[in-house]
Amino acid sequence: MSPRRVVVAGYGMAAARLAELVRAADPAGERVALTVVGAEPRPAYNRVLLSGVLAGTLTPADIALHDRGWAERNRVGVRLGVPVTGLDRRGRRVRLADGTSLGYDDLVLATGGRPWLPPVEGLSDGRGGPAEGVATLRDLADCLRIRELARPGAPVAVLGGGVLGVETALGLAAAGARVTLIHPAAHLMERHLDRTAGMILARLCRAAGVRTAIGAAAVRHDPGEGVKLDDGSVVPAALTVVTAGTRPETALAARAGLAADGGIAVDDRLRTADPRVRALGDCARAGTPPQGLLRPAWEQAAVLAGLLTGTAPDARYHAGAPVTRLRAGGVDLTAFGETRLETDSADAEVISYADPARGMYAKVALDGDRVIGAIALGLPDAAAALVQLHDDGAPTPADRPGLLLGRALPPAAGPGPDSLPGTALVCRCNSVTKAALLRAVRETGGDVAALARATRATTGCGDCLPAVRRLAARRHETEGTPA
Ligand SMILES: Cc1cc2nc3c(=O)[nH]c(=O)nc-3n(C[C@H](O)[C@H](O)[C@H](O)COP(=O)(O)OP(=O)(O)OC[C@H]3O[C@@H](n4cnc5c(N)ncnc54)[C@H](O)[C@@H]3O)c2cc1C
Known part of the structure; x- marks a missing residue:
């Protein structure tokens, strides 16, 4: 046949x-x-x-x-x-x-x-593409063009403070551009975050050198000048990067x-x-x-x-719960599920911890003892534990403060990479196998940052972070492990 x-x-x-x-x-x-x-x-x-x-x-x-x-x-x-x-x-x-x-x-x-271009005067070239001095970010060609125009010291406006906008603003600021992040809603990433998390995220952006114009709508773009806002002010920009959704x-x-x-x-x-x-x-x-x-x-x-x-004729796709992650410019943010319920909610038990000055915030919503939503900002261990509890549908430990601060799960506990063969891909974004990670653990001494440098694991979508953490925690056990 x-x-x-x-x-x-x-x-x-x-x-x-x-x-x-x-x-x-x-x-x-x-x-x-x-x-x-x-x-x-x-x-x-x-x-x-x-x-x-x-x-x-x-x-x-x-x-x-x-x-x-x-x-x-x-x-x-x-x-x-x-x-x-x-x-x-x-x-x-x-x-x-x-x-x-x-x-x-x-x-x-x-x-x-x-990319979607919002109906702001001067953003589009009239044929659906970006006008002169405007860029969108979807592919490598866009990326290289933005790099060319957003030279160190150049004023750049980023239009849209969702996850891509925040990531872009932080990335361009790290590369030396003078970035202003413009966002029309009352706080950043309002689809994924509550007000407190959005406010702390904005502080972190400013600490990383990004100016913010939040609650400000763009009304016009003029090439060479910049973006006029609805309060009449103008954000000067040699380049305007539109990150208003796809x-x-x-x-x-x-x-x-x-x-x-x-x-x-x-x-x-x-x-x-x-x-x-x-x-x-x-x-x-x-x-x-x-x-x-x-x-x-x-x-x-x-x-x-x-x-x-024909190797899996009964396979079917069922949508899972999306996890939003942002890791750029020193910001480490994870959010999923019910994130906007407040602590006085009648529908769920909601607990939170906030330390805005240190850029930390954790919030978890529980239905009984199951995690139904969470935000973790500046608390990567809490993020890993919360995502894992949610994915596994496991009961939440009684130590709620420990949960919020990332002390809920001992690093090597629970299901994880231990049962996988060496050939299994742990980091799918960068095609890193368990064997390669264990080898890097032996060679580097094995904290997550060292593993990321050696293998690029965790630098993609971040889904593998809990597994990589656990492999790193096993460094004292890896002597003699076949790679
Ligand atoms: C800057 C950036 C950061 C991102 N960060 C994250 C993240 O942290 N986590 C996460 O989960 N997701 C992230 N995403 C989203 C993620 O990249 C997408 O979900 C993923 O790429 C979807 O894969 P896809 O193949 O459906 O689309 P794509 O990867 O976009 O591939 C589609 C391809 O089809 C081509 N194409 C379109 N029309 C035609 C045609 N008519 N004929 C032939 N080819 C065509 C396009 O040119 C493109 O190459 C990010 C996206 C961007 C742009």
Whole structure:
């Protein structure tokens, strides 16, 4: 039997993961003949780490997910720098921008998201792109352009104080630009944080050299001058970086008559209304609206790889609870679930600890003894314990102050990496195995910062931090562990 022809439109983080998992399940290409078509002129890279490139701590080469020879070594056909422009569902073909076309048995849309430009006068070039002196941040080309324009000492405005805006402002300030972060809501990251956390985060931004204009709406952008605010003041800016949110990239699906309002609608097998067309990652609405986060994209890739290769025909995708993380410029923030319930809430037990002068805040919401939401700012151990308790659905220890301060779980307790084989990936963002981490533990003495420097583990989305912490805590046990 000849292999199924699977074409993937988009070669970003979800597509890269899908390709790796398809080839892990079908190394010889006997089940699936895979072709990946990417609009960008380079193989997939770790988009999450673009902030490191912006801050100057990483180079483009550091964040590559696949080298140029990866596709050939893995029997994956790759077309780079050619967007898919059209989709003929009846004939099962996709059209490419270079005039060629590809037939498929299964098509996977992995087109990601695109930055949203708010309707502020002077921000757009009139064709949906950014005007002169304005940039958005989605891909490496954006990142390099911003680096070019935001030279040390240059005045830069960052428009939008969500997680990407705060990260961008801190990164550019670390690289020497004079940054002002403009945010229209009453506090930063209001979708994820309560007022106290937002206020402490703003203090931390200011301590890192970022000016803030919070509760201020931009009304106009003038190239070379900057951003005029609704109170009449002007934030001078040689460059304005817009970080006002992303929208799923659904144009292909919509033109082909597939439901694509707020994300391409897919079921738990990632199928659109046309069972030959699937979608995953930031472009897909799999039950819940796209979260714009890596973890769901990679979980979807695992399900789809099992289905397309036939190695896990019963695999289904169920959206998990998203965890928001921000780590830049010395800020370490984690938030998930119910974060805005107050301590007098009738619906949950809510406890909190705040030390604004030291940039620390922890808050946890409990339903009985289960964690249903938390914020941890400047308290990475508390963050790790809270995420773990939440993910495991484990009962909360009675020592509530200990929970808030990160003393709830002894570092080596509970389920974790101990049961994994050496080949298991602990840090998926940087493809770091347990064996590589244990080797680094032996070589460096093994605190988390040393492991991060040696392997880059924990520097991506941060999901692996609890596991890396536990491996670091085992440094005295690693003598003789095979690497
Ligand atoms: C600066 C930055 C920081 C981030 N930080 C975090 C973080 O800390 N944690 C986290 O969980 N998430 C983070 N994210 C989000 C994360 O990167 C995305 O969730 C993830 O990349 C989604 O993968 P994807 O493959 O769906 O989309 P993408 O990685 O965006 O890939 C989509 C690809 O499809 C291509 N494409 C689009 N249209 C076409 C077409 N018609 N034909 C061919 N190719 C096409 C695009 O050019 C792109 O290369 C961050 C994103 C950015 C930009």
